[in-house]
Amino acid sequence: MEAPRTTTTVSRGRLWAARIAVVIILIGAVWFTLRYRDRFQEWARFGYPAIFLISALTNATLILPLPGLAVTTLAGGMFNPWIVGVVAGLGQAVGELSGYLAGYSGQTLAEELPHYEQIARWMRRYGPAMIFILALVPNPLFDVAGIVAGSTRMPLLFFFLPCAAGKILKNLIAAWAGFYGIELLQRWFGE
Numbered sequence: 143m144e145a146p147r148t149t150t151t152v153s154r155g156r157l158w159a160a161r162i163a164v165v166i167i168l169i170g171a172v173w174f175t176l177r178y179r180d181r182f183q184e185w186a187r188f189g190y191p192a193i194f195l196i197s198a199l200t201n202a203t204l205i206l207p208l209p210g211l212a213v214t215t216l217a218g219g220m221f222n223p224w225i226v227g228v229v230a231g232l233g234q235a236v237g238e239l240s241g242y243l244a245g246y247s248g249q250t251l252a253e254e255l256p257h258y259e260q261i262a263r264w265m266r267r268y269g270p271a272m273i274f275i276l277a278l279v280p281n282p283l284f285d286v287a288g289i290v291a292g293s294t295r296m297p298l299l300f301f302f303l304p305c306a307a308g309k310i311l312k313n314l315i316a317a318w319a320g321f322y323g324i325e326l327l328q329r330w331f332g333e
Contacts, residue, residue, distance in 0.1 A: 189221050194233040197313075201237025210234055211280060211316050218317030226317040231310030235277070235302060238309075241285050242301050245292025261290045269296060270304040277308025 193213065200210030214230040264272050265287070273291060276284045291301045 197233030218320030227314030241288030
């Protein structure tokens with residue numbers, strides 16, 4: 143007989159509060175970017191390494207999503223969007239190794255993760271294609287998929303290469319959206 147699983151539910155009020163906080167942070171970040179865009183050119187020498195580091199750190203957290211894609215979008219408006227997309231995507235893929243390694247080491251109780259059985263079945267059946275799609279689409283399941291990929295002993299390159307490809311493509315889209323979005327906002331507000 144299997145022991146019943148307990149799940150933690152988050153109230154709707156907390157979800158709305160989190161959504162509102164994210165919107166406020168993004169609006170503040172866009173304002174800051176528009177206001178101080180000329181100063182970012184002075185910081186360009188730190189730009190790409192900083193983007194890589196921030197991207198790696200925001201994706202190294204397990205289960206707790208941090209706004210790494212927002213950083214990519216804002217950086218795309220300040221630096222070369224092609225380079226931003228590739229650097230941020232590689233940084234995020236490196237950060238995702240934390241989940242993979244946690245699952246591979248067995249230090250996490252992977253079977254206790256939400257949707258584990260379903261994701262494990264998909265991982266065994268579709269493997270790298272599933273990793274690529276989950277890396278390409280912004281979603282909260284990627285951390286779980288990384289842990290499951292490690293716990294099912296998917297070879298590291300079968301995890302990392304499709305993860306990097308999906309993350310790079312997603313970040314290129316975000317960086318170009320930031321590039322054109324910042325230009326559009328500057329035209330609208332005359333800055």
